[in-house]
Amino acid sequence: MIRIFSILAGAFFSVALLWSFGKGASSYVSEPPKPTVESVYHKHAEGPEGGFSFEGAFGKFDKQQLQRGFQVYTEVCATCHALKHVAFRDLKEIGYNEAEIKAIAAKYKVPEYNATTGEVKTHDGVAKDHFPPVVYGGQGSPPDLSLIAKARHGGPNYIYALLTGYQPQPAEVLKQFPDAKIPAGLNWNPYFANLNIAMPQPLVSEGQVSYKDGTKPTVEQMSADVSAFLMWTAEPKLEKRNQTGWPVLGFLLFAMVLAYMSYRTVWADKKH
Amino acid sequence: MSFPWAKEYTPSHPAMVWLDEKLPLPRFVYNAIGAGYPVPRNLNYFWNFGVLAGFCLVIQLVTGIVLAMHYAANTGVAFDSTEHIMRDVNWGWLLRYMHANGASAFFVVVYAHIFRGFYFGSYKAPREMIWLLGVLIFLLMMATAFMGYVLPWGQMSFWGAKVITGLFGAIPVVGEPLQIWLLGGFAPDQAALNRFFSLHFLLPFVILGVVILHIWALHIPGSSNPTGVEVKTESDTVPFHPYYTAKDGVGLAVFLFLYFAMVFFAPNALGHPDNYIPANPMSTPAHIVPEWYFWPFYAILRAFTADFFIIPAKLMGVLAMFSAILVWFLLPWLDKSPVRSGTYRPTFKKFYWLLVIDVLVLGYCGGAPAAEPYVMISQIAAMYYFLHFFVVIPVVSAIEKPLPLPFSITEAVLGKDEAATVAPAE
Numbered sequence: 210m211i212r213i214f215s216i217l218a219g220a221f222f223s224v225a226l227l228w229s230f231g232k233g234a235s236s237y238v239s240e241p242p243k244p245t246v247e248s249v250y251h252k253h254a255e256g257p258e259g260g261f262s263f264e265g266a267f268g269k270f271d272k273q274q275l276q277r278g279f280q281v282y283t284e285v286c287a288t289c290h291a292l293k294h295v296a297f298r299d300l301k302e303i304g305y306n307e308a309e310i311k312a313i314a315a316k317y318k319v320p321e322y323n324a325t326t327g328e329v330k331t332h333d334g335v336a337k338d339h340f341p342p343v344v345y346g347g348q349g350s351p352p353d354l355s356l357i358a359k360a361r362h363g364g365p366n367y368i369y370a371l372l373t374g375y376q377p378q379p380a381e382v383l384k385q386f387p388d389a390k391i392p393a394g395l396n397w398n399p400y401f402a403n404l405n406i407a408m409p410q411p412l413v414s415e416g417q418v419s420y421k422d423g424t425k426p427t428v429e430q431m432s433a434d435v436s437a438f439l440m441w442t443a444e445p446k447l448e449k450r451n452q453t454g455w456p457v458l459g460f461l462l463f464a465m466v467l468a469y470m471s472y473r474t475v476w477a478d479k480k481h
Numbered sequence: 482m483s484f485p486w487a488k489e490y491t492p493s494h495p496a497m498v499w500l501d502e503k504l505p506l507p508r509f510v511y512n513a514i515g516a517g518y519p520v521p522r523n524l525n526y527f528w529n530f531g532v533l534a535g536f537c538l539v540i541q542l543v544t545g546i547v548l549a550m551h552y553a554a555n556t557g558v559a560f561d562s563t564e565h566i567m568r569d570v571n572w573g574w575l576l577r578y579m580h581a582n583g584a585s586a587f588f589v590v591v592y593a594h595i596f597r598g599f600y601f602g603s604y605k606a607p608r609e610m611i612w613l614l615g616v617l618i619f620l621l622m623m624a625t626a627f628m629g630y631v632l633p634w635g636q637m638s639f640w641g642a643k644v645i646t647g648l649f650g651a652i653p654v655v656g657e658p659l660q661i662w663l664l665g666g667f668a669p670d671q672a673a674l675n676r677f678f679s680l681h682f683l684l685p686f687v688i689l690g691v692v693i694l695h696i697w698a699l700h701i702p703g704s705s706n707p708t709g710v711e712v713k714t715e716s717d718t719v720p721f722h723p724y725y726t727a728k729d730g731v732g733l734a735v736f737l738f739l740y741f742a743m744v745f746f747a748p749n750a751l752g753h754p755d756n757y758i759p760a761n762p763m764s765t766p767a768h769i770v771p772e773w774y775f776w777p778f779y780a781i782l783r784a785f786t787a788d789f790f791i792i793p794a795k796l797m798g799v800l801a802m803f804s805a806i807l808v809w810f811l812l813p814w815l816d817k818s819p820v821r822s823g824t825y826r827p828t829f830k831k832f833y834w835l836l837v838i839d840v841l842v843l844g845y846c847g848g849a850p851a852a853e854p855y856v857m858i859s860q861i862a863a864m865y866y867f868l869h870f871f872v873v874i875p876v877v878s879a880i881e882k883p884l885p886l887p888f889s890i891t892e893a894v895l896g897k898d899e900a901a902t903v904a905p906a907e
């Protein structure tokens with residue numbers, strides 16, 4: 210009895226699926242999906258040549274690079290983008306000392322909301338404060354950058370590709386897709402999901418920041434540095450994670466060998 | 482099962498004698514997972530996964546309880562409190578990555594456990610109750626994992642919750658009021674987050690309770706084995722300890738190695754980047770996808786794209802998705818083959834491997850965007866899924882001619898069994 214019901218139920222679902230399949234297939238044939246401008250022109254992000262120092266299971270941050278990236282962030286990106294999950298004191302991890310951190314924090318005005326009076330006051334930043342919100346009046350809404358390297362497919366490679374990928378829209382785009390005109394105020398970038406990004410190209414020319422450590426500030430270099438810095442803001446525990454991982458796996462390998470040897474010993478006289 | 486030859490607990494240390502008189506807990510443990518529990522001698526490594534699932538449950542409980550000490554279930558701060566755990570709480574990043582990857586590991590292990598059951602016919606009499614409780618655990622695990630994923634209140638948390646609770650809206654008449662009642666509002670918000678947290682904390686303990694019943698039920702007939710032939714004599718078994726404690730130790734060490742390799746070196750590989758974006762009800766992600774362990778069922782849900790007579794497509798999808806799991810409850814009665822193990826069922830075995838491939842295809846399509854060709858592929862794959870359980874299993878079990886079975890476990894292992902010459906074959 211139950212098996213008759215079951216065969217009927219199976220037939221019911223199968224016929225319903227066939228019906229859906231038939232309708233889908235016929236519209237697929239009568240109106241095959243057309244390529245979209247995104248499907249044709251979107252490019253897969255590639256990171257800087259040579260990759261980043263923090264890649265792989267032995268990866269480490271390059272503190273010099275993180276400091277350069279922080280400089281690019283403060284001098285260029287900070288006008289539009291906040292970094293709310295990062296506290297000034299965290300900068301110790303990328304090699305700043307307490308006095309330097311105090312000085313960096315003091316340059317920021319940190320808002321403070323008094324819930325009793327409803328007043329908003331600002332105070333000069335101190336080490337324990339987080340980077341304050343940024344007021345932005347232009348087009349689009351710049352996302353907070355603290356987690357951006359984990360919030361996009363491709364992570365730091367994507368940020369690098371995005372920053373170095375600005376270009377004029379290729380002429381053949383409009384020939385193929387007459388509707389794909391860039392909306393006013395947006396910019397063509399083949400790495401951005403819908404190809405038209407509100408952010409104006411932030412890193413435009415060599416020497417836009419001047420590095421104290423003598424590194425040549427090419428657009429590629431600044432882009433790589435700020436991408437590395439944003440990886441650190443997104444995953445500050447990356448180095449500690451790698452360094453903890455190896456001993457743990459080493460121990461477990463040892464445990465695996467011991468467990469296997471005791472298994473062999475225990476079962477030695479039992480065929481199974 | 483306490484076979485007549487099971488060893489009896491005889492404490493020698495006076496303290497244990499004393500304790501055994503007052504509260505026979507040592508005796509209980511001895512008979513459950515000690516030398517007092519005889520187990521088939523021929524279990525392969527697929528019988529490790531039950532213990533591994535128990536271990537995963539413990540990992541999730543321990544890491545989860547500590548995470549809950551630092552997490553705040555408030556839509557305004559949930560996302561930030563998760564980041565606070567990742568950055569400021571001592572070893573918080575490890576706790577969170579262990580918990581998130583622990584959920585994935587739990588599902589890997591439980592899928593292996595379930596497919597072990599499909600292949601070796603573990604669901605058949607006299608083990609139906611073990612199986613029914615197992616399916617119940619699986620449903621509870623899905624509910625728990627779904628609600629846990631909502632807690633960090635990222636984009637996928639929010640939109641996942643919206644899509645899944647929206648499924649209730651497909652139920653005729655009561656659907657919409659039910660959905661609003663479940664969420665405490667029209668869309669996921671503070672009320673939903675708060676109750677999801679409460680339930681996400683509660684359900685693992687419910688799972689723990691059902692696991693205890695599951696293992697209790699297991700101890701009545703005892704484990705089945707790769708031949709599916711029941712235990713006959715003492716030489717078919719070995720005491721659980723030290724034989725299977727040693728074998729489970731190997732499985733556990735291998736499992737922990739792979740699990741921690743993920744936790745330390747690819748902790749976000751199974752997650753979706755969008756969940757690092759705070760929830761925003763005004764901005765829908767390009768592709769809303771659940772976590773990987775829901776993909777096969779998500780593919781089934783989305784495979785129903787056309788209304789079927791009076792049944793709207795969405796309702797069909799919901800019915801199908803739930804039926805795809807609920808049919809497992811009926812399995813012991815759909816499969817009437819007297820032979821348990823797939824090893825001795827040549828036709829069944831072919832369909833079994835087809836099912837494995839089919840579920841992998843469904844999983845792939847469930848993670849892919851809802852576009853062609855994935856939808857058409859998932860329609861075909863979903864069709865096989867339903868045919869497999871509802872039609873192939875009952876029909877094959879009725880007409881298949883199984884291969885000859887060994888007389889006993891001992892004969893299967895040693896090539897001969899003295900008992901066979903005394904007792905006539907079954």
Ligand code: HEM
Nearest residue numbers: 528530531532534535598603611612615616619692704705
């Ligand atoms: C929290 C999750 C679970 C835990 C902790 C758990 C635990 C266990 C343990 C310790 C065993 C004995 C060892 C073994 O055979 O692997 C077992 C056996 C079994 N489990 Fe589970 N289980 C879980 C979920 C499930 C699910 C979801 C199902 C099925 C849908 C299931 C079905 C079975 C069956 C049929 C057996 C008997 C196998 C045999 O003797 O051949 N279990 N379980």
